[in-house]
Amino acid sequence: MRQISRAAVIWQLIAFAGVVIPHVSWLPFWLGGLCLVTPAVRLMIHTGRWPLPHWSVKLLLILAVAAGLLLSFSRETGMNATVALLVAGLALKMIEIYHRRDALVLLYVALFVCATSFLYHQSIAMALYALFSVVLVIAALNSIYQDPQRTDLIRPLRRSLRLVSLSIPLMLVLFVLFPRIGPLWSVSMNQQRALSGLSDTMAPGDISQLTKSAALAFRVSFDREIPEPAQRYWRSLIYTEFDGRSWRVPAEYDRRSPGGESLLEVERLLSYEVIYEPTNRHWLVALDQPLSAPQGMRFSPGHTLYSLRAVDRRQSYRLRSALEYRLQPILSGRDHTAYTQLPDGSNRRARELALQRWQEVDQDPERFVARVLAQFNRAFTYTLTPPPLGQDPIDGFLFDSRQGFCGHYAGALAFLLRSVGIPARVVGGYQGGEWNPYERYITVRQYDAHAWVEYWLDGRGWVRVDPTAAVSPERVVEAADQVFARDPAFLADTPLARWRFGGSGWVVDLRRQIDALNFNWHRWVLNYQGQQMELLTRLMGQVSVLKMVFALLLPFSLVMLFMAWTQLKGRRAKPRDPVDRALQRLLSRLARLGVPRCSDETLQTYTARVVAEYPEMRSSMEVLARLDEAVRYAGQSAQARDLLAAINDCYRALRAVRPVSAENEVK
Amino acid sequence: MSDPLLNAVEDALNALERVLLGKRQQLRLALTCLLSQGHLLIEDLPGMGKTTLAHGLARVLGLEDHRVQFTSDMLPADIIGVSVFEPTSGEFRFHAGPVFCQLLLADEINRTTPKTQSALLEAMEEGQVTVDGHTYRLPKPFFVIATQNPATQYGTFPLPESQLDRFLMRISLGYPAPEVERELLLGGDTRSGLSKLPRCLTPNELVEVQQRCATIHASSSVIDYLQRLVQFTRDSELFSYGVSPRGALALLRCARTWAWLEGRAHLVPEDIQQVLEPVIGHRIRTAEDIGSHAGTRLVNELLAQVDVLG
Numbered sequence: 001m002r003q004i005s006r007a008a009v010i011w012q013l014i015a016f017a018g019v020v021i022p023h024v025s026w027l028p029f030w031l032g033g034l035c036l037v038t039p040a041v042r043l044m045i046h047t048g049r050w051p052l053p054h055w056s057v058k059l060l061l062i063l064a065v066a067a068g069l070l071l072s073f074s075r076e077t078g079m080n081a082t083v084a085l086l087v088a089g090l091a092l093k094m095i096e097i098y099h100r101r102d103a104l105v106l107l108y109v110a111l112f113v114c115a116t117s118f119l120y121h122q123s124i125a126m127a128l129y130a131l132f133s134v135v136l137v138i139a140a141l142n143s144i145y146q147d148p149q150r151t152d153l154i155r156p157l158r159r160s161l162r163l164v165s166l167s168i169p170l171m172l173v174l175f176v177l178f179p180r181i182g183p184l185w186s187v188s189m190n191q192q193r194a195l196s197g198l199s200d201t202m203a204p205g206d207i208s209q210l211t212k213s214a215a216l217a218f219r220v221s222f223d224r225e226i227p228e229p230a231q232r233y234w235r236s237l238i239y240t241e242f243d244g245r246s247w248r249v250p251a252e253y254d255r256r257s258p259g260g261e262s263l264l265e266v267e268r269l270l271s272y273e274v275i276y277e278p279t280n281r282h283w284l285v286a287l288d289q290p291l292s293a294p295q296g297m298r299f300s301p302g303h304t305l306y307s308l309r310a311v312d313r314r315q316s317y318r319l320r321s322a323l324e325y326r327l328q329p330i331l332s333g334r335d336h337t338a339y340t341q342l343p344d345g346s347n348r349r350a351r352e353l354a355l356q357r358w359q360e361v362d363q364d365p366e367r368f369v370a371r372v373l374a375q376f377n378r379a380f381t382y383t384l385t386p387p388p389l390g391q392d393p394i395d396g397f398l399f400d401s402r403q404g405f406c407g408h409y410a411g412a413l414a415f416l417l418r419s420v421g422i423p424a425r426v427v428g429g430y431q432g433g434e435w436n437p438y439e440r441y442i443t444v445r446q447y448d449a450h451a452w453v454e455y456w457l458d459g460r461g462w463v464r465v466d467p468t469a470a471v472s473p474e475r476v477v478e479a480a481d482q483v484f485a486r487d488p489a490f491l492a493d494t495p496l497a498r499w500r501f502g503g504s505g506w507v508v509d510l511r512r513q514i515d516a517l518n519f520n521w522h523r524w525v526l527n528y529q530g531q532q533m534e535l536l537t538r539l540m541g542q543v544s545v546l547k548m549v550f551a552l553l554l555p556f557s558l559v560m561l562f563m564a565w566t567q568l569k570g571r572r573a574k575p576r577d578p579v580d581r582a583l584q585r586l587l588s589r590l591a592r593l594g595v596p597r598c599s600d601e602t603l604q605t606y607t608a609r610v611v612a613e614y615p616e617m618r619s620s621m622e623v624l625a626r627l628d629e630a631v632r633y634a635g636q637s638a639q640a641r642d643l644l645a646a647i648n649d650c651y652r653a654l655r656a657v658r659p660v661s662a663e664n665e666v667k
Numbered sequence: 668m669s670d671p672l673l674n675a676v677e678d679a680l681n682a683l684e685r686v687l688l689g690k691r692q693q694l695r696l697a698l699t700c701l702l703s704q705g706h707l708l709i710e711d712l713p714g715m716g717k718t719t720l721a722h723g724l725a726r727v728l729g730l731e732d733h734r735v736q737f738t739s740d741m742l743p744a745d746i747i748g749v750s751v752f753e754p755t756s757g758e759f760r761f762h763a764g765p766v767f768c769q770l771l772l773a774d775e776i777n778r779t780t781p782k783t784q785s786a787l788l789e790a791m792e793e794g795q796v797t798v799d800g801h802t803y804r805l806p807k808p809f810f811v812i813a814t815q816n817p818a819t820q821y822g823t824f825p826l827p828e829s830q831l832d833r834f835l836m837r838i839s840l841g842y843p844a845p846e847v848e849r850e851l852l853l854g855g856d857t858r859s860g861l862s863k864l865p866r867c868l869t870p871n872e873l874v875e876v877q878q879r880c881a882t883i884h885a886s887s888s889v890i891d892y893l894q895r896l897v898q899f900t901r902d903s904e905l906f907s908y909g910v911s912p913r914g915a916l917a918l919l920r921c922a923r924t925w926a927w928l929e930g931r932a933h934l935v936p937e938d939i940q941q942v943l944e945p946v947i948g949h950r951i952r953t954a955e956d957i958g959s960h961a962g963t964r965l966v967n968e969l970l971a972q973v974d975v976l977g
Contacts, residue, residue: 601975
């Protein structure tokens with residue numbers, strides 16, 4: 001067991017810091033402290049101020065850390081606890097780094113911890129940082145094998161940089177070719193907790209919470225035609241049930257047989273790809289109306305798209321949607337009941353109002369809607385910070401506050417429609433999105449969340465109506481960030497939001513460019529699985545196992561050959577002298593014939609061996625050996641030309657020689 | 668190639684071979700050592716013919732020899748000599764010790780204490796001894812042939828590196844081949860043959876041979892090879908330390924003599940290879956175990972690693 005050098009100890013500290021830093025933000029505070037304390041202790045030992053800790057101290061530390069982990073993570077059984085355990089082990093091992101074996105354990109675990117940081121962040125910056133910490137760990141690994149006399153700290157880093165840069169081509173090849181094995185790496189972090197986004201219940205005001213977040217919801221790239229902003233209604237959820245306060249998606253949502261309204265006529269078809277951020281929920285988004293569900297996805301009864309398994313990682317899917325369509329105009333009796341259901345006794349004033357209007361418009365649904373929207377337009381204001389509503393929120397909204405966000409208007413309109421027996425539902429999703437001109441895609445963020453209404457028109461089917469458009473038409477036409485920019489509640493939870501999202505000119509430009517970079521990163525790196533087959537087919541035609549194996553082996557063998565070649569080149573540089581060159585040619589020829597020269601053999605001794613094997617070479621080889629000695633050792637350089645001739649003679653004579661049989665070689 | 672001097676040396680070799688059967692290579696090396704004006708260390712187990720070799724060499728080269736059996740209670744004065752008060756003249760008179768001869772046979776040199784061993788140092792290096800402030804020159808030529816049992820044997824004082832370095836060569840004789848041993852057993856006592864050995868060279872001729880050997884042509888190729896060998900011992904991790912410049916010079920000197928014995932006027936790499944092990948074997952140590960004697964293994968490694976042709 002070798003003790004590691006002092007420089008190596010320093011490198012262990014650096015590597016440790018490198019891999020732990022990304023985790024500090026979420027680790028419990030005491031574990032973060034431990035990660036600071038143990039390297040400090042090791043540094044004290046390193047400088048000779050403290051001795052190596054006694055085993056009893058180590059035991060106490062282990063018990064304390066184990067207790068701490070149990071306390072901190074007792075309610076969680078997920079990746080967090082596992083990663084925290086790894087980090088804690090790493091921090092404790094730091095104290096007793098002494099032998100090479102200790103350092104190896106530390107560094108292997110460090111590489112693992114480095115990999116786990118991808119569970120938390122998958123951005124470009126994280127990938128670059130991980131590469132950087134791999135360089136640090138490899139440098140530390142180098143340092144423990146370095147001559148203990150060497151104290152310089154830079155040499156391991158240089159070697160590590162060289163190793164890592166040499167391996168980058170191999171990394172790329174593996175990335176492109178290696179088959180993606182899904183379940184191995186699909187560790188769900190914490191499935192109970194929904195990430196930010198739409199929820200399956202919607203009380204008035206819920207959606208305005210989302211406007212505080214600029215988190216990415218999804219990105220969409222269109223193949224050809226891009227819909228107008230006013231046509232970008234991304235349907236996600238159908239809120240059917242109303243309990244007097246909030247709208248809810250039916251509980252049997254996922255279990256219902258796949259179905260939905262059947263499309264009769266479709267026009268203006270759009271093809272697009274959605275890259276959807278993880279939500280830990282089932283629902284997805286689609287531009288209405290999508291034609292067919294991709295693999296692993298289904299349509300809900302309301303013809304929204306949902307995934308069979310919860311979306312716990314970034315997912316991409318391709319869809320075709322029709323912007324102009326006609327649905328089968330038949331509503332079953334059961335559905336009719338469901339879509340007109342209202343709780344008894346609540347929001348009485350609103351009901352009265354609805355019935356009154358219903359009479360005024362001669363029971364014409366379209367005129368009824370127009371009437372309500374006109375009222376919204378006249379007397380209501382649109383705000384991100386609506387006042388709280390009382391026991392009957394629809395009443396409170398319609399008669400008292402008269403200001404609200406899209407959820408209020410949609411909920412109120414659907415309520416009014418149902419009050420007079422028109423089937424209606426609230427649709428939750430996103431509206432609009434920001435067009436990125438650099439990579440030609442649309443970015444939809446959480447603040448683009450929106451709610452609108454669909455009501456049933458006999459003979460036409462479901463018709464979309466967006467009451468928000470009546471109050472604040474610019475919300476639908478312009479990008480959400482432009483509309484909300486003046487409202488102080490907008491992006492209240494996002495630091496630096498004013499600067500990041502509010503600005504204009506070059507700030508917006510820069511942000512869009514960075515976002516485009518991220519888009520490509522997500523599309524080509526994180527979601528590469530989807531593109532792999534396509535790319536491989538383009539590169540090698542029909543993809544077969546044999547071709548894959550070959551394509552994997554080829555670059556590896558090229559790298560190996562390159563390394564072998566550099567090794568050999570270093571050993572025998574090509575001689576300049578024509579005599580030496582000719583001699584080397586002759587010797588390698590003889591080596592191929594089964595009699596390689598040993599390095600301690602002069603031509604004189606070597607000749608004896610060659611002649612024993614190939615007697616026919618006797619005369620020419622002996623002449624050669626004699627001349628070689630004369631020129632090389634007896635100082636008769638005048639005979640150099642004869643020597644060259646003799647070498648060439650030998651070489652020519654060798655052509656006639658048949659190699660000794662394999663049998664002889666074995667002997 | 669009928670050099671009378673070379674013939675005389677060949678005669679001496681042949682005569683010696685009749686006494687030490689089957690040891691031509693070792694005899695040649697021993698002779699090379701003396702002809703290169705160097706001291707010889709013979710290392711082997713007791714009874715392998717070390718003393719016979721030393722005596723034989725003294726006889727064929729026509730040198731006056733003394734033999735000192737080293738023991739653990741020996742004092743430097745026992746070798747160098749001592750000043751004794753003479754009552755008749757009332758003065759101290761120097762009584763020369765056994766070191767005053769042309770060939771000193773130091774038998775079992777590692778049996779004696781380091782103090783006595785180092786008393787030989789000045790004699791070997793300077794060709795002179797100093798007693799009571801007086802310096803006495805030793806005769807010329809002056810050779811030391813020391814024999815020793817391998818230092819791992821019980822009750823020995825291993826020679827320090829500085830003292831080992833004074834010996835130009837270290838050879839060991841080894842067991843005879845079976846057929847040679849059989850001849851030996853049948854032939855009876857070889858020691859009696861020792862007294863019948865002819866004297867083949869006069870001291871003057873010896874000096875002339877030494878001069879001739881020094882003039883052997885060493886081409887740059889051969890010097891390159893020698894340098895590569897020496898450099899390898901310094902760079903390689905196998906060796907705890909490399910061969911000194913003195914060692915390199917010794918190597919060249921012995922190789923020249925060997926070439927002359929081969930009847931050549933120039934050096935070839937084989938000459939160096941032949942004398943390499945005896946000349947540097949006792950000057951190098953392995954890196955792993957600095958106390959061990961692994962000279963032969965190291966030299967084989969060295970030969971295998973360093974390319975003759977460069």
